[in-house]
Amino acid sequence: MTRIDAVDLFLLQVPDFDAARDPVKDTLLVRVRAGEFEGWGECEAAPFVSLAAFVTPESHSTSQPIGASVLGERLEDPADIARMAQRIAESSMNVLQAPHIFSGVEMALWDALGKRLQEPVYRLLGYEKAFPKQPYVVQPFASAPEQTYLDMRRLVRAGYGAVKTGWNGFGGGDFAADRDQLAAAREGLGRDGRLFLDAARVWGNDVAAARSYSHLLDAFDVEWVEEPFDATALGAFADFSHYHGRKRVAAGENVHSIAQARQLLDIADVGVIQIDCGRIGGIAAARDVALYADQRGASFVNHTYTSHLALSAALQAYAGLERHSLCEYPMDRPSLSWAICSEHLLPDGEGKVSAPEKLGLGLPVAPEAVLKYVVDTEIRFGATLLYRTPSIG
């Protein structure tokens, strides 16, 4: 029987981090070993806290370490992964960090299981084939519209026909400045470029403020606006979705449970749900949300700004759903995230990306990147060594 022999956690951090240069500061990689098979995954957000949730000493019956539900378990078919997820939902119910750490662990489990069963993960998830998706890249507004225009031109020349922009004060009240930025982005992208906007919760709970932007979004053909409100402002989302058009309102990147995602679809009534496999609890949870969104007539898209390992995991979750045809795509640039994989998911001749036709997640982790960025960490709890950074070898 194939059992999970080891789960190794590697906390990576950019030395001398510079927010102006480095898109990502740190991350947590997970390596699973089960018999002769190895798998890798990546957790999103607060890597050290997620690591702690895996190795924490046993506490009361609903606050158990995530490791206790994984180590030594059988890994032979998809039901084994579902069983571990269910066990964590029960025995780690009061470890709030559980979904974030399990996200990376679960990716690694699927990667290893795909190798064992000689299949890409998407097939193990029940999909027949992997449909290509159109990538969109993320490019914040520059400090001045002239530079925003140039940034967009550069992306078009690099072959990207879809861009999400926003931030840098957008939506904060200077309507003319916001119009100029959107105009510059649209001009840079050209008439055929697809443009999306991330409002980054700028309107809080204020539907009127968001409504005042609706016409501007129309004027520059912004396909959807992301996170106009705080995640808990479900009523504001519902009002604005009704006004602006449900299919033109997106949210979901911070979701860390299927139940939360369903509320965004059912109560907030967003038409585009954006799920991060590294936060929601892994690939199967994202797949469940994708299927639910499909039933509801909403669109599913991934939220991914880390490695192409995380991107592959994200693509598996909705690979077989042809109608859901967009993909948030971390582009090629010098970064910790890009360095993690020794191969990447590059756009094909038509500019599309797909879940790889390889076993598991299909993206090898580069040992030299782990060696370069890993931070040696040690946790002692009384006489117990709870954690020490493992060897990459």
Added chain:
Amino acid sequence: MTRIDAVDLFLLQVPDFDAARDPVKDTLLVRVRAGEFEGWGECEAAPFVSLAAFVTPESHSTSQPIGASVLGERLEDPADIARMAQRIAESSMNVLQAPHIFSGVEMALWDALGKRLQEPVYRLLGYEKAFPKQPYVVQPFASAPEQTYLDMRRLVRAGYGAVKTGWNGFGGGDFAADRDQLAAAREGLGRDGRLFLDAARVWGNDVAAARSYSHLLDAFDVEWVEEPFDATALGAFADFSHYHGRKRVAAGENVHSIAQARQLLDIADVGVIQIDCGRIGGIAAARDVALYADQRGASFVNHTYTSHLALSAALQAYAGLERHSLCEYPMDRPSLSWAICSEHLLPDGEGKVSAPEKLGLGLPVAPEAVLKYVVDTEIRFGATLLYRTPSIG
């Protein structure tokens, strides 16, 4: 100006823990020092993970350590605590563990602030006076009804007129055994005893199963049934509340945000909301839920099974709301939780307990208990000592 000079975390654990003997295995105490003032608080659930969330290295803009929003901040009036809570909600949005660690930190901030402003915390929260509450204690069903009867008799002799029971297989399908247990509990308590039942999520999402127990609960005058369903089964709650009676359905102990609590009241339609100050993000968050429940015609009650420090924090949150007259009360028994405080909140001549008429939370922590139970812990992250157990002295 009074600033927060230090936040010290103490992870306590029962050596040679025995679930049959020890009601609690471990906990996390928080000591805040601000100028000449000191305050204490207690976090609930997975203490090591909560500790990690306080000391974690800086990560991206919404995954900042909780400590970064607290250390060095001004502590002169209640608005300072609100400001810190707001900052954590933004800059630690993607540290899922944030509410649990901030719960204990926030208690300690109120405790210190009460000493500085020479007031009990409840007055700083806007209440004029602290109304006495009737304590109920928690006593699980014994393995046989005869023992359940004896356990209840013992509690009545000890002066407790209200008991919450449950567990030990209750609700799992052996209807006759469940009836015998409830009958024994009612007989032991006597006709005037107040009886509550914790169903501990036994019916999952199955409304029909819960309904089949409704008549039994009536027959033995069970005032309310707690957590009949999983926390996310809001629809099941609403159906059952409609059937069994809203005021007779309780939930909320695992809630870790005000938004979640409001959903239980607004969507699940429970009539009794049970909030743990050590989980929801502290006293002010619990107070906000209490005021909202009051508006909605629902009842607020604390969830507390740890120390009397946590009990005092819990009582402050709804001290001034006379209609909300019950209190979950950790009773006197040899335990880590009991040892934490050198004084306790004992029932008055009428068997009631109240938030203490003392400065802050009014319950001194016993240094000898900290010394006895503290586990020396050390976290090294690269060249940085992220955490080492501080001295109690």
